[in-house]
Amino acid sequence: MIAIIDYGAGNLQSVKKALDFLGCESVITSDSAVIDSATHVILPGVGSFGDAMDSIRERGLEDTIKRAANGDRPFLGICLGLQLLFAKSDESPNAQGLGIFDGSISLIPKDRGLKVPHMGWNSVELKQKDGIFEGIDDGTYFYFVHSYYLGNANDGEVAAVTEYGTSIQCAVQRGKVAATQFHPEKSGEAGLRLLTNFIRED
Numbered sequence: 337m338i339a340i341i342d343y344g345a346g347n348l349q350s351v352k353k354a355l356d357f358l359g360c361e362s363v364i365t366s367d368s369a370v371i372d373s374a375t376h377v378i379l380p381g382v383g384s385f386g387d388a389m390d391s392i393r394e395r396g397l398e399d400t401i402k403r404a405a406n407g408d409r410p411f412l413g414i415c416l417g418l419q420l421l422f423a424k425s426d427e428s429p430n431a432q433g434l435g436i437f438d439g440s441i442s443l444i445p446k447d448r449g450l451k452v453p454h455m456g457w458n459s460v461e462l463k464q465k466d467g468i469f470e471g472i473d474d475g476t477y478f479y480f481v482h483s484y485y486l487g488n489a490n491d492g493e494v495a496a497v498t499e500y501g502t503s504i505q506c507a508v509q510r511g512k513v514a515a516t517q518f519h520p521e522k523s524g525e526a527g528l529r530l531l532t533n534f535i536r537e538d
Contacts, residue, residue, distance in 0.1 A: 337375055338374060340355075340380060341377065341380070341404075342364050342365055343366060343392045345387065348380060349364075354521035358528065372403065372404075375538070377401075377410070378411075378414065379412070379413045379414070379515075382415060382416055382481070385416065385425035385441065386430070389432065401434060409538075412468070412514050416482075421435075422434070422438075422439050422489075423435040437508055438490050438493075439489035440488060441486055442486075444483055454500045455480065455481050456480065457477045457479055458478065459476065460506060461475065468507070468509060468533045472530060478506075478516070478520065478526060480498075485505070486504065494508060495509035
């Protein structure tokens with residue numbers, strides 16, 4: 337059973353609908369016991385870094401998420417759910433993130449003639465071709481909606497990059513723990529393949 341973590345902000349229903357389409361049992365929950373017992377865990381998210389971390393802590397979910405992302409079972413962060421796995425974001429300079437990966441989140445440069453937020457389809461260059469990206473072609477397009485991005489993660493943990501005014505590290509992966517800046521649940525067949533890869537991990 338897949339637990340989709342509900343901390344009060346996130347694209348929860350679209351993720352659940354994608355999992356339902358794939359015939360996978362899932363539940364949207366903020367219950368730590370349910371999350372702890374799940375075989376797979378997804379941390380989705382839209383909104384601001386600071387507000388999300390405040391909500392996570394108010395619901396007593398910080399330690400639960402850290403347990404879920406300790407590498408013992410498949411874990412997937414989506415969009416803001418990727419950013420929250422890092423310690424800092426320029427969006428909320430005083431907020432402390434989860435710090436599961438090393439790196440920080442920056443604002444997409446606004447002086448490159450491109451609209452911010454970045455909304456739309458971008459091709460993705462794969463740095464890792466296993467795990468969540470198994471069977472997915474280099475250059476595949478995924479759907480993005482974001483104003484902030486990851487640019488300084490550890491090289492060995494960067495799973496994919498894209499270009500939008502700057503080089504964006506749009507996916508990270510370390511063992512069973514992965515996260516994407518793009519929305520696989522809104523990315524058509526490629527996104528469903530990524531979610532299928534995630535579901536198949538054990």
